[in-house]
Each structure stands twice: as C-alpha cells, then as structure tokens.
Amino acid sequence: MPKKVIAVLATLDTKGQEAEFLREQLAALGSRALLVDIGVMNAPATRADLSRAQVARAGGTPLATLQSGKSREAAQPVMAAGATALLLKRIAKGEVHGVIGLGGLQGTSACTAVMRALPYGLPKVMVSTVASGDTSSYVGISDITMMFSVGDILGLNVFMRKVLANAAGAAHGMAQVKVGLKTARARGAKPLIGISNLGVLTRGTMLAIELFRKRGYESIVFHAVGTGGRAMELMMKQGIIGAVFDYAMGEISDELFHGLRAGGKERLSVAGPLGLPQVLCPGGSEHLGILVSTPHQLPERWKDHAHVWHNEVVLAPRLNVKELRMVAREIGKRLQGTTGNAVLMIPKLGTGSYAMPGGPLNDPKGDAAYFTALKAALPASIEVIERDLHAEDPAFVEEAVDRLIALIEAQRSRTRSGRR
Incomplete structure (x- = not known):
C-alpha cells in the first residue's frame, strides 16, 4: 500500500520542534509528513517541505513584503490563502490525504481557514489550545476534528508528546479508511x-x-x-x-x-x-x-x-x-x-x-x-x-x-x- 501523505500546518518558528515530532510519528505509523510553514517573522526551527516563501508567493505577496510589515495579523490571510492554494493542487492530484494543524489563537485561526477550504471527507485534525471553548468560528461548516492540546504548544514534554502522537495516529488512521465520498457526477450513479x-x-x-x-x-x-x-x-x-x-x-x-x-x-x-x-x-x-x-x-x-x-x-x-x-x-x-x-x-x-x-x-x-x-x-x-x-x-x-x-x-x- 502506498504511503499516505499528511500535511502538517504550523508556524515553524514557534512550533518547529512539535512539527518535527509529528513527522517522526507519522513515519513510524507508515505515513509521510508534508510540513507546510505558515510562519513569517522568525527563522524556522526545522526544515519545511513547503517553505514560507513558497506559501507567501502562492498567497499573492512576497515573503519579504510580509516580513517588512512586522505584523502577524496582516500576514495571516496571505499565508492561509497560499497554503490553501498549494494543498488544493496536491489534493486534486491525490498527493495529500489528510491535514494536521498546530496552533494557539492565531495559529488555529490560520490553520482552520485553510481546512475550511478543503474538500469534505479529507481528514482534518486541529490540535489547538482553544479547542475546549466555542469552536464554531473555527469549524464553520467544515468536518474539522478539534483536539484540545490542554497545555500550550510550546516545547515537547512527556504530555505533549502523547497529545501529538495521538493526533498523528488520528490523521494516519483516518487516511487509511477505504470508505470514500462518491460525487454526484460519478458516471451512472444515482445522486x-x-x-x-x-x-x-x-x-x-x-x-x-x-x-x-x-x-x-x-x-x-x-x-x-x-x-x-x-x-x-x-x-x-x-x-x-x-x-x-x-x-x-x-x-x-x-x-x-x-x-x-x-x-x-x-x-x-x-x-x-x-x-x-x-x-x-x-x-x-x-x-x-x-x-x-x-x-x-x-x-x-x-x-x-x-x-x-x-x-x-x-x-x-x-x-x-x-x-x-x-x-x-x-x-x-x-x-x-x-x-x-x-x-x-x-x-x-x-x-x-x-x-x-x-x-x-x-x-x-x-x-x-x-x-x-x-x-x-x-x-x-x-x-x-x-x-x-x-x-x-x-x-x-x-x-x-x-x-x-x-x-x-x-x-x-x-x-x-x-x-x-
């Protein structure tokens, strides 16, 4: 069975260590991670598969322009749009089979903005510090699975490793499911x-x-x-x-x-x-x-x-x-x-x-x-x-x-x- 690819959305300047741990966990399960860096300001703490420069460019604004603005709030919509565009292309080609997001308030907003634009049925797991409250604005009408991180996602420890390992297991498991969504346009199918x-x-x-x-x-x-x-x-x-x-x-x-x-x-x-x-x-x-x-x-x-x-x-x-x-x-x-x-x-x-x-x-x-x-x-x-x-x-x-x-x-x- 070919390996499933799980995209990991994270600001790799603040969550690089956690994203790298997810890469390792997904590999151990038999999937492959695609790290997507949606950070802007500080240097990434690990290697991205889709760099912040690629994401910013796909979102319509050069990374240097976003960095000169010195505002994460202004950069967030651009990075979310860029990540969405890049992932949709790969999903359409069958090259991405699930998504995990990592974030606090801003990160959750950015990651779920991407997830809401992705097709129904694609596994979407959002590990978030705000998942225990009202998540309606993050989930919207999408099929996002919100997972409360309990502690802040800032560094690895015995507890956070378990949370992230569970997230990796959830996304990997969902991606293995053979039940799919038949579209209404399938030839000869009743809608x-x-x-x-x-x-x-x-x-x-x-x-x-x-x-x-x-x-x-x-x-x-x-x-x-x-x-x-x-x-x-x-x-x-x-x-x-x-x-x-x-x-x-x-x-x-x-x-x-x-x-x-x-x-x-x-x-x-x-x-x-x-x-x-x-x-x-x-x-x-x-x-x-x-x-x-x-x-x-x-x-x-x-x-x-x-x-x-x-x-x-x-x-x-x-x-x-x-x-x-x-x-x-x-x-x-x-x-x-x-x-x-x-x-x-x-x-x-x-x-x-x-x-x-x-x-x-x-x-x-x-x-x-x-x-x-x-x-x-x-x-x-x-x-x-x-x-x-x-x-x-x-x-x-x-x-x-x-x-x-x-x-x-x-x-x-x-x-x-x-x-x-």
Missing part, C-alpha cells in the same frame, strides 16, 4: 439528495427519507438553522449532493429579520446555476427563530405578533403580511439563477406544524397573501404546484418526492443520451 429540515417539518422529512430509500436513493438531511443550509450548498458545489429537496426556507426569513437561523446571502442561490434538480417548499418560513436572553420574556419588537415558544429561550413569532411579502420577494430574487429543472410546491394549509390548521401560528389569510407574493416573485422557469394540504401531509410529501425523482431521472436520461 445523493440533500434535504433541508426544521423541527416543524420533521415528520415530513422522515417520510421523505423513507420514500427516497424505497426508490433506491440515499439522502442527507441538514438542520436548516444557518449552518445546515450553508453546508448543504457547499456539498452541492463540491459535487457530493446532486439533487435537492429544499423543504425548509426559514433561513431566508431569519436572514432578513436577524433571526438565529440566518442562512447567509448565498442561501437558495446555488442549486439553480449548477443545474441540479430541485423541489422547493417554503417550509417554516412564516415564522422566525429569535434567541432571547431571559427565558419566556417576550421582546417588545414581537409583542404584536402571534408567537409560540420553541423552547424557553427561542421565540417563534409569526411574520405579518408585510413581512411575509418581503420574504417572498427575497426568495424570488435568490432563485433568479434557477433557469429550469425546478418545482416549487406550495402547501396551502400551512408551511409546517406551527402553521397548519390547529397550530399556534395558523393564519390562512396571511398564508394566502404570502403565497400570492411568492408566485409573483419567482422566475417563470420554476414550475409552481399548489396543493390544499399542509407541508407535512403524507400526500404532499409523496408528491414532492415523486416530482424530484422525475426531475432526476429526466436529467440522467439526457446525460446518458448525450454520451451516445
């Missing part, structure tokens, strides 16, 4: 289907998963609370997801009204330009998710709105007609790049369990105004289907699944015909 979900749609999502499975399709579900939608769309870009049941759109509402589920400015605009089959539903978009500081204390801003408490600190206020029309226009704007291969299904009896008949946020007149605005905002390329059902009704979900599979099969048929 992996991405499903967005919220708690108010879980019963419908579970049914959809089962229906797809019975038809021979695997699906992956994303909790549409901001990170979920962004991760789903990144997997579309990387070719992992090849079709979409975008069942939950609360991330758009929260983006407009500063809720905790905000999905970012790109949300809902990725599948269309990629030409992916998609069935859309405005699930959960009639309400927001608002985090409050005091349990069950209703903010002044939402006192004139119908509402329900999702839990003691998450308020779900229903949007009024004016606000819903704003959401409709925003959804339409984000879908302008969808020029076909898409269906929007409108559940006229409610977009989730809160809004269905008998639900705490049920408002048929508000729904009707919302759906009218939504239809007016969509590009003509998206087929609209309205049903007198709520979003979790089995008949609604079954039709959504059937229509998405029909779109997928039509696309696969066109692809096969084009190859003849």
Whole structure:
C-alpha cells in the first residue's frame, strides 16, 4: 500500500520542534509528513517541505513584503490563502490525504481557514489550545476534528508528546479508511439528495427519507438553522449532493429579520446555476427563530405578533403580511439563477406544524397573501404546484418526492443520451 501523505500546518518558528515530532510519528505509523510553514517573522526551527516563501508567493505577496510589515495579523490571510492554494493542487492530484494543524489563537485561526477550504471527507485534525471553548468560528461548516492540546504548544514534554502522537495516529488512521465520498457526477450513479429540515417539518422529512430509500436513493438531511443550509450548498458545489429537496426556507426569513437561523446571502442561490434538480417548499418560513436572553420574556419588537415558544429561550413569532411579502420577494430574487429543472410546491394549509390548521401560528389569510407574493416573485422557469394540504401531509410529501425523482431521472436520461 502506498504511503499516505499528511500535511502538517504550523508556524515553524514557534512550533518547529512539535512539527518535527509529528513527522517522526507519522513515519513510524507508515505515513509521510508534508510540513507546510505558515510562519513569517522568525527563522524556522526545522526544515519545511513547503517553505514560507513558497506559501507567501502562492498567497499573492512576497515573503519579504510580509516580513517588512512586522505584523502577524496582516500576514495571516496571505499565508492561509497560499497554503490553501498549494494543498488544493496536491489534493486534486491525490498527493495529500489528510491535514494536521498546530496552533494557539492565531495559529488555529490560520490553520482552520485553510481546512475550511478543503474538500469534505479529507481528514482534518486541529490540535489547538482553544479547542475546549466555542469552536464554531473555527469549524464553520467544515468536518474539522478539534483536539484540545490542554497545555500550550510550546516545547515537547512527556504530555505533549502523547497529545501529538495521538493526533498523528488520528490523521494516519483516518487516511487509511477505504470508505470514500462518491460525487454526484460519478458516471451512472444515482445522486445523493440533500434535504433541508426544521423541527416543524420533521415528520415530513422522515417520510421523505423513507420514500427516497424505497426508490433506491440515499439522502442527507441538514438542520436548516444557518449552518445546515450553508453546508448543504457547499456539498452541492463540491459535487457530493446532486439533487435537492429544499423543504425548509426559514433561513431566508431569519436572514432578513436577524433571526438565529440566518442562512447567509448565498442561501437558495446555488442549486439553480449548477443545474441540479430541485423541489422547493417554503417550509417554516412564516415564522422566525429569535434567541432571547431571559427565558419566556417576550421582546417588545414581537409583542404584536402571534408567537409560540420553541423552547424557553427561542421565540417563534409569526411574520405579518408585510413581512411575509418581503420574504417572498427575497426568495424570488435568490432563485433568479434557477433557469429550469425546478418545482416549487406550495402547501396551502400551512408551511409546517406551527402553521397548519390547529397550530399556534395558523393564519390562512396571511398564508394566502404570502403565497400570492411568492408566485409573483419567482422566475417563470420554476414550475409552481399548489396543493390544499399542509407541508407535512403524507400526500404532499409523496408528491414532492415523486416530482424530484422525475426531475432526476429526466436529467440522467439526457446525460446518458448525450454520451451516445
């Protein structure tokens, strides 16, 4: 079996000794280290395989320029961009099979910036002094494994050697795993289907998963609370997801009204330009998710709105007609790049369990105004289907699944015909 190559990201002026120890440990396990120096200021304490000069040049700025600035903060984005560019080339050629990062605050920020730009599935182990706190800004929507170093990464000792040896073992072991990620573009393969979900749609999502499975399709579900939608769309870009049941759109509402589920400015605009089959539903978009500081204390801003408490600190206020029309226009704007291969299904009896008949946020007149605005905002390329059902009704979900599979099969048929 050929040796696996594990890139080691570190500032070799301050962490050269530790990086060299990782090289030795990886070699003992049967892998080979590729030391990438992302340091700038002081002389490296060990030999790099990709020097800081190479990294800086790949990042677009000569090393001498970075050194004359005498600021690690200014140099960090350049070095992160350079390391990313160099590693992506090697990964594409099959020359790098995993990454280990070493860092404190700045080093963790730089290393994880690189890791977040690397493909899903590639082993990523970040040994960090800050891994025991809130790591959300470092991990983002990537599959980074954060490993707390406990002590500062400044010199070797009996404890730090064990931590680093464990990191080497983790990355080496992950790189040996034979289970891989099949891309949606694999010839003849049925695509992996991405499903967005919220708690108010879980019963419908579970049914959809089962229906797809019975038809021979695997699906992956994303909790549409901001990170979920962004991760789903990144997997579309990387070719992992090849079709979409975008069942939950609360991330758009929260983006407009500063809720905790905000999905970012790109949300809902990725599948269309990629030409992916998609069935859309405005699930959960009639309400927001608002985090409050005091349990069950209703903010002044939402006192004139119908509402329900999702839990003691998450308020779900229903949007009024004016606000819903704003959401409709925003959804339409984000879908302008969808020029076909898409269906929007409108559940006229409610977009989730809160809004269905008998639900705490049920408002048929508000729904009707919302759906009218939504239809007016969509590009003509998206087929609209309205049903007198709520979003979790089995008949609604079954039709959504059937229509998405029909779109997928039509696309696969066109692809096969084009190859003849």
